[in-house]
Amino acid sequence: MSTQALTLGPAGTYSHRAARAVADDEEITFTESVTTIIESVADGEYGRGVVPVENSIEGSVTESLDALADHDVAVVREVITPIRHALIAQGEEFSTVASHAQALAQCRSYLEEQYPEVELEAVASTARGVQRAHDDPAVAAIGHPANAEEDDSLVVLAEDIQDRSSNATRFLVVAPETERTEAGSKTSFIVYPNVDYPGLLLELLEPFADRDINLTRVESRPSGERLGDYVFHIDIAAGLYEQRTKDALAVIEEIAADGWVRRLGSYDSETVV
Numbered sequence: 001m002s003t004q005a006l007t008l009g010p011a012g013t014y015s016h017r018a019a020r021a022v023a024d025d026e027e028i029t030f031t032e033s034v035t036t037i038i039e040s041v042a043d044g045e046y047g048r049g050v051v052p053v054e055n056s057i058e059g060s061v062t063e064s065l066d067a068l069a070d071h072d073v074a075v076v077r078e079v080i081t082p083i084r085h086a087l088i089a090q091g092e093e094f095s096t097v098a099s100h101a102q103a104l105a106q107c108r109s110y111l112e113e114q115y116p117e118v119e120l121e122a123v124a125s126t127a128r129g130v131q132r133a134h135d136d137p138a139v140a141a142i143g144h145p146a147n148a149e150e151d152d153s154l155v156v157l158a159e160d161i162q163d164r165s166s167n168a169t170r171f172l173v174v175a176p177e178t179e180r181t182e183a184g185s186k187t188s189f190i191v192y193p194n195v196d197y198p199g200l201l202l203e204l205l206e207p208f209a210d211r212d213i214n215l216t217r218v219e220s221r222p223s224g225e226r227l228g229d230y231v232f233h234i235d236i237a238a239g240l241y242e243q244r245t246k247d248a249l250a251v252i253e254e255i256a257a258d259g260w261v262r263r264l265g266s267y268d269s270e271t272v273v
């Protein structure tokens with residue numbers, strides 16, 4: 001198994017910046033798909049993977065959530081980082097803005113107001129957009145301003161162009177499932193009840209309310225089996241080492257007896273700027 005941490009590339013992405021919280025630069029390897037990151041860690045090819053899961057403006061990174069539901073990995077840390085986008089190009093004249101779909105969406109109002117005529121091009125990552133801008137003077141990119149400082153052909157045309165100054169993204173650090181731990185102040189798990197009856201969701205949430213456990217996120221994703229059938233991603237502010245968490249999860253496992261419960265593990269959270 002490679003000891004490298006795999007994340008979304010090329011170099012210069014926000015994922016790269018988040019990965020620096022758990023690995024030195026020479027220990028970071030890039031790929032252009034978050035599904036591949038989770039798959040490669042589940043397959044034992046990589047010791048760590050860093051994936052975006054949630055943004056304060058745009059919400060879930062659904063590809064990451066679905067890959068977490070489909071592969072057995074452990075979550076060992078959460079990294080939260082502020083996202084401050086810059087508009088980067090060779091000059092003022094451009095007809096296309098290229099970036100990750102999440103970044104384009106986070107700057108929607110700015111783009112509509114300032115550049116209503118430009119074409120938007122969704123690419124695999126913000127750094128891939130910067131490469132497009134490097135290669136083509138008709139293309140501007142949205143990404144971290146440091147990408148322009150490292151490239152003589154590019155300039156920063158505008159900074160802080162995200163629609164809200166509080167823009168932040170939450171990343172999860174994943175590891176092989178053998179590294180799953182009960183230690184940590186937060187826990188993530190995924191429930192597929194595979195049943196449907198009035199009050200099911202209430203039943204799934206009550207065991208936490210009854211034990212005074214704060215839910216920090218509930219997200220439903222289509223199971224892919226049939227319309228109206230869901231997988232629930234649940235995060236709580238408690239560790240698996242706590243008896244109240246064990247008791248609550250025992251109830252959830254009973255409710256999901258016809259489906260499954262995947263414990264991603266407990267972990268601590270870190271904010272990096």
Ligand SMILES: O=C(O)C(=O)C[C@]1(C(=O)O)C=C[C@@H](O)C=C1
Pocket residue numbers: 008012013014015016052055061083100102103124125126127169
């Ligand atoms: O494209 C990047 O730079 C990424 O790391 C991906 C990503 C995301 O998927 O949300 C990460 C942080 C920002 O929210 C924008 C894009």
